[in-house]
Amino acid sequence: MNARCHVDNIKTSLEPFMLTNKRLALCVKANMNDNQIKKAKPKENMEKKHPSMFVPSQEDKLFWIFYVMTKGFDDYNLHQYTNQFTEEKKIKFKYIDKIREKKALIKSHKIQKIYECESDLINEKAITMKTFHVLCIIENIPFVYFTKNSYYEFIPSANVQTPNIIHKIKDYFAYEINKAELIPMYKSPRYNIANYDKPIKAISSFKGDELLEIAKFFNINSHDVIGKKKTxxxxxxxxxxVLTENS
Structure with a gap:
């Protein structure tokens, strides 16, 4: 009898560690919930949401937007599923040589650290906006680049082409096709910036009422809730x- 009680006591003490059906069900449920939390949100289909916009399927979206701007959709479609990597590398190496040849022209547009663009083309999975800009300088291609609250405009002198529209929507770059008539409407609520990498200059550069004028443009109150003038x-x-927001 004492031996049986001893066994029962051991079973009772080990029960919290036993894999019973109830505990197994709880484990499965917890694992399912964990997987649901970790599951990445599906990416938005930007072309479905914005039918007039082209978003390349490739990782280097700005490069392939530039490719379409210079070569057209026929060439893009030809290489979209075959020889894509080879074509991308071939064109990028071609433009490394062109950047070196056109260094004086690029510098005349106040582009700094041109070597970063060469590095972009050789080493990075996706080029930056600056490298895209440099490629457009070389090919004399005008564009207007829109973010949520700002825009940057590149119009080469003596250029008569219609500007290309580039959008930054969240994490996407998109090329809006044949919608140049919408440019004034897009510009209206956005602030014209001089540098896409630094949409606002250093605070020490502002004089007088310059900041107040920008605040007024964005309907930012110059006074706080108790009526005290903001610093x-x-x-x-x-x-x-506001200028760096892009959601």
């Missing part, structure tokens, strides 16, 4: 947050 730093930060 220059506070107003600058609020403007910076």
């Amino acid at each position: 220059k730093q506070t107003l600058y930060q609020e403007i910076y947050d």
Whole structure:
């Protein structure tokens, strides 16, 4: 009898560690919930949401937008599923040579650290906006680049082409096709910036009422909730947050 009680006591003490049907069900449920949490949200289909916009399927979206702008959709479709990698590398190496040949022209557009563009083309999976800009300088291609609250415009002198429309929508670059008539409408609520990498200059560069004028453009109140005038730093930060927002 004592031996049986001893066995029962051991079973009772080990019960929390036993894999019973109930505990197995709880484990499966917890694992399913964990997988649902970790499951990445599906990417938006930008072309479905914006039918007039072209979003390349390739990782280097700005490069392939430039490719379409210079070569057209027939060539793009030809290489989309075959020899894509070879074509991309061939064109990129071609433009490394062109960047070196056109260095004086590129510098005349106030592009700094041109070597970064060469590195982009050789080493990176996707080129930056600066490298895209340099490629457009070389080929004399005008464009207007829109983010949520700002725009940058590149119109080469003596260029009569219709500007190409480039959008940054969240993490995507998109090329809007045959919609040049919409450019004034897109510009209207956005602030014209001089540098896409630094959409607002350093706070020390602002004089007088310059910050107040930008704040007024974005309907940012110059006074806080109790009517006290905001400091220059506070107003600058609020403007910076708006200009760098891209959701």
